[in-house]
Amino acid sequence: MLSQIQIRNFAIVEQLDLELQAGMTVLTGETGAGKSILIDALGLVLGDRADSGIVRHGTKRAEIGVTFQVDTNSGAAEWLEENELDDEGECHIRRTVSHEGRSKGYINGRPVPVAQLKALGEMLVDIHGQHAHQSLVKRDIQRQLLDEFANYPKLLKQVSSLADEWHTLHEEHQALRQAAADRDSRLELLRYQVEELDALALSADELPKLEEEHARLAHAGELIDVCQRHLDLLRDNDEQTLLSQLGTLLHEMSDQLSIDGNLSESFELLNSAQIQLQEGADELRRYTDRLELDPERLQYLDERLSTIHNLSRKHHVEPHQLPPLAQQLSDELANIEQADIRLDEIGAEIEALQNRYIKAAKQLTKSRSKTAKQLGKGVSTAMDELGMQGGIFEIALQSHESEKPSPHGMEQIDFLVTANPGQPPKPLSKVASGGELSRISLAIQVILADSAHIPTLIFDEVDTGIGGGVAETVGRKLRTLGEQRQVLCVTHLPQVASQGHQHLQVAKQSDGKQTATSILPLVEQARVDEVARMLGGLEITTQTLAHAEEMISQAG
Numbered sequence: 001m002l003s004q005i006q007i008r009n010f011a012i013v014e015q016l017d018l019e020l021q022a023g024m025t026v027l028t029g030e031t032g033a034g035k036s037i038l039i040d041a042l043g044l045v046l047g048d049r050a051d052s053g054i055v056r057h058g059t060k061r062a063e064i065g066v067t068f069q070v071d072t073n074s075g076a077a078e079w080l081e082e083n084e085l086d087d088e089g090e091c092h093i094r095r096t097v098s099h100e101g102r103s104k105g106y107i108n109g110r111p112v113p114v115a116q117l118k119a120l121g122e123m124l125v126d127i128h129g130q131h132a133h134q135s136l137v138k139r140d141i142q143r144q145l146l147d148e149f150a151n152y153p154k155l156l157k158q159v160s161s162l163a164d165e166w167h168t169l170h171e172e173h174q175a176l177r178q179a180a181a182d183r184d185s186r187l188e189l190l191r192y193q194v195e196e197l198d199a200l201a202l203s204a205d206e207l208p209k210l211e212e213e214h215a216r217l218a219h220a221g222e223l224i225d226v227c228q229r230h231l232d233l234l235r236d237n238d239e240q241t242l243l244s245q246l247g248t249l250l251h252e253m254s255d256q257l258s259i260d261g262n263l264s265e266s267f268e269l270l271n272s273a274q275i276q277l278q279e280g281a282d283e284l285r286r287y288t289d290r291l292e293l294d295p296e297r298l299q300y301l302d303e304r305l306s307t308i309h310n311l312s313r314k315h316h317v318e319p320h321q322l323p324p325l326a327q328q329l330s331d332e333l334a335n336i337e338q339a340d341i342r343l344d345e346i347g348a349e350i351e352a353l354q355n356r357y358i359k360a361a362k363q364l365t366k367s368r369s370k371t372a373k374q375l376g377k378g379v380s381t382a383m384d385e386l387g388m389q390g391g392i393f394e395i396a397l398q399s400h401e402s403e404k405p406s407p408h409g410m411e412q413i414d415f416l417v418t419a420n421p422g423q424p425p426k427p428l429s430k431v432a433s434g435g436e437l438s439r440i441s442l443a444i445q446v447i448l449a450d451s452a453h454i455p456t457l458i459f460d461e462v463d464t465g466i467g468g469g470v471a472e473t474v475g476r477k478l479r480t481l482g483e484q485r486q487v488l489c490v491t492h493l494p495q496v497a498s499q500g501h502q503h504l505q506v507a508k509q510s511d512g513k514q515t516a517t518s519i520l521p522l523v524e525q526a527r528v529d530e531v532a533r534m535l536g537g538l539e540i541t542t543q544t545l546a547h548a549e550e551m552i553s554q555a556g
Contacts (some may be wrong), residue, residue, distance in 0.1 A: 001020075155367065234280075531551060
């Protein structure tokens, strides 16, 4: 249930703090006072599209905050827990829109994308706009309304999933058939390319090793010459070599250590250098011994590297990409060679999937047929109560001509109606006037709302175009609905306003410079005065007041 709403700088609302209660709450006010602003603000905080135009002139941002009391066993509570946004039975939702048009959303203090505001909002509030009847003539909407009344989400999901699987497999089957038609020429090319790359047999880590070995062999002579010359400098028998001279130096220094111990640090460093030079010379000797001139191996490496680079240019890839390319072409070749087998397999899978789809879709058709009779009977009764005596509402299920599975089942839904007894029902769009369509829409909305599980229902001037006894009937239906769930109703009809459990008045004030809208709760005489205004216009008589008081007392 929606328990609180706070609005700051939204349109012509400067500041509004409103507490709401269970039952049926009516919002009334003069034409142009801004009765629908509250509904617009709720729509925005629950994920509707935002733009800078809703920010009150002269302010930096608009802000809307709402608080809901959430049933612990509801879908909304489960959703909040799954998304780690739950907060012990209460749900606080806030949204801000800057004057530049930037929007931010929060659930229980945590930032969330607008998509999450919308997903949660659809579980908490159902808003029926004043132009909802205009979409009633669309077949997709008619199907959605029937399925919503029936409430078989698992069956709908099963039919939709099976249809999607069928279409995915069908596309793969078509692609394979097309590939089979073109495969002869492709097969010849692939076999040649795979054979050529298989003959190369280049492993993933081979190229760097080949390049390193090639560089070493190509410069082996130069490396041997350089190494030998430096070995001669380091450790030949000649007294002029580095190691010989360093050994002489250390011998002489050791004799002087007894004279001055301060030479010890220098002596240790030079002694360490002698050891390092000796080890370096030994390692250089071993390296030189391993080096050899191998013209045949070098020629092999030249040829292999040349082959690798030629193939990489041929296939327009880098040399190191040849191994994965070989695997890719090999896989493609295997797939094409197995195309006939896969075609048969997919054909069998499609047939099995279609049988499962037909079984589920027939079950959906059976459920829809039963539900269509129930909804048709309910709407026909409501039409009679809403001033369309003798009117008949039917829901026809017409089979699809297409052989391809539809995610919506095997039939299309048509709402049929006749407003005159004895006349055959015809499509809603062809026979219903605007006023009749509005009343039929209201009847459907009330019936669907009674069967749905959304805790808060909002009706925004859905009673436009009706009056008299019909308006009183509408008011009573909404009040009855409010005894089961929270109902907010924006109305201009006193017959509906008098039925509310709570009454809010929307008023607009202006000081000549700025305009602001306020919403005030009405009780006792103030409420009687408002219903009287709605009954009598500008001139409120004693009789009008008495009539208003009687209407309110009868509703209570």
